[in-house]
Amino acid sequence: MNILVTGGAGYIGSHTCVELLKAGHQVVVFDNFCNSFPEAVRRVEQITGKSLTLVDGDIRDRTAIERALREHACDAVIHFAGLKAVGESVAKPLLYYDNNVVGTVRLLEPLQIRDHRPALFHRELRRIRRHAAEALRDDPEHSARRKRACRR
Numbered sequence: 698m699n700i701l702v703t704g705g706a707g708y709i710g711s712h713t714c715v716e717l718l719k720a721g722h723q724v725v726v727f728d729n730f731c732n733s734f735p736e737a738v739r740r741v742e743q744i745t746g747k748s749l750t751l752v753d754g755d756i757r758d759r760t761a762i763e764r765a766l767r768e769h770a771c772d773a774v775i776h777f778a779g780l781k782a783v784g785e786s787v788a789k790p791l792l793y794y795d796n797n798v799v800g801t802v803r804l805l806e807p808l809q810i811r812d813h814r815p816a817l818f819h820r821e822l823r824r825i826r827r828h829a830a831e832a833l834r835d836d837p838e839h840s841a842r843r844k845r846a847c848r849r
């Protein structure tokens with residue numbers, strides 16, 4: 698899949714990009730680098746030995762989002778772009794509201810029009826849940842815990 702990762706240069710986003718590339722997906726990072734550096738993305742490429750596309754843009758810029766989705770034929774979006782410093786959010790609530798709430802709405806608008814569904818989330822979650830259930834079934838400690846719980 699072609700996956701747009703907003704905030705892909707950040708802490709969680711860059712780790713996610715590593716896993717997506719390892720899993721064989723094409724990744725487009727969309728980030729304005731207000732709390733990160735393009736270097737993080739280059740390091741992701743070094744770690745994985747694979748290249749990704751980097752778009753310098755702000756999620757509040759609907760035109761830039763639309764262009765990125767169209768030009769890179771994105772099938773799915775994973776949204777990590779946001780501000781998250783507690784103290785700063787109290788000092789500058791409007792900045793946080795604008796960036797996080799308005800930004801998310803700006804991102805969702807073109808997705809709604811283009812009928813983009815976060816298919817990756819659903820599929821991967823189902824797969825992870827199945828793997829987790831299988832791992833727990835094979836774990837003797839888990840079986841013993843379940844038996845004890847049922848007896849209570």
Ligand SMILES: NC(=O)c1ccc[n+]([C@@H]2O[C@H](COP(=O)([O-])OP(=O)(O)OC[C@H]3O[C@@H](n4cnc5c(N)ncnc54)[C@H](O)[C@@H]3O)[C@@H](O)[C@H]2O)c1
Pocket residue numbers: 703704705706707708709710727728729730731732733734754755756757777778779780781796800
């Ligand atoms: N770090 C954690 O432990 C943790 C835990 C739970 C949830 N989260 C949430 O996950 C998200 C990402 O967290 P993180 O720790 O990776 O933060 P981070 O600051 O490392 O990464 C956020 C990225 O988003 C980018 N960004 C911010 N506003 C943007 C905008 N308007 N347009 C484009 N890019 C923008 C920043 O430049 C940065 O690269 C946040 O919403 C955070 O609240 C983080």
